[in-house]
Amino acid sequence: IILGQAIPRVSLYFVSFVIARIGISLPITLLRPWALIDLFAGRKPEPAYCTFETEATNIAIVFVIGSMYCVVAPIIMPACVIYFGLSYLLYKWLFVHVYEDEFDIGGELWYEIFYGMLAGMFFGILSVAGLVSAYTSPNPTQSPALTAMLILPIILVFFAVSTSSGYAELSGVLPYEEAVAIDRDQGVDTTEFDQYYYVDDILTGKDSTKDNDPRVIAGSSDEEDELMDDESDSNDEDSGAGSSDGA
Secondary structure, eight states: OHHHHHHHHHHHHHHHHHHHIIIIIHHHHHHOHHHHHHHHTTOOOOOOOOOHHHHHHHHHHHHHHHHHHTTTOTTHHHHHHHHHHHHHHHHHHHHHHTOOOOOOOTTHHHHHHHHHHHHHHHHHHHHHHHHHHHHSTTOGGGOHHHHHHHHHHHHHHHHHHHHIIIIIHHHTSOOHHHHHHHHHOTTSOOTTOOTTTTSOHHHHTOOTTSOOOHHHHHHHHHHHHHHHHHHHHHHHHHHHHHHHHHO
């Protein structure tokens, strides 16, 4: 009874939610009002960086809502099509012309988004199956529609397992061919690489409270090498004295 009454009632809200995303959220993301304020104030706008965790979550939410209410309120599907079409054009333009390169996560965020969308689709299908069961009572077990709805979660779980086992491991490694091509590429600037970046501060003698200055690390490493040379020289003198005493 709760599913039969609650889900159809809130479907109108989620349709309005997707339309609001089209008419409000996407234009604000494109206009960037904070940058316009800086321009009108005569200041240089700050560099724009993509907040992947926020932007990806917003898109995933619309995807889950559309997949859940496409049966209950089919009118939501045209709104979702418009949203994803405009999002594709908007984010393509932003990444090409606006967003600055901050870091490269190597596609690691995709795994969280993919499994999150699958989980949302799974529970959404179960909710719609419960709605079908409420409308087909008192004999829901004899309903072909409910049987078809219960097959969908099984297919979705099979798809998730097959995708994870077939592609997850391969997507997490770099093929040897590409690794060799990168290694032979002379266009990679290695001057910015710090050979002591992953060395513990205790070994390098660097103060962890100071800034990450390669010159400090290099200087401390030189001092450490000098100490090691002094210890080796003292050990050689001790061994030489011991051998002369034995003679």
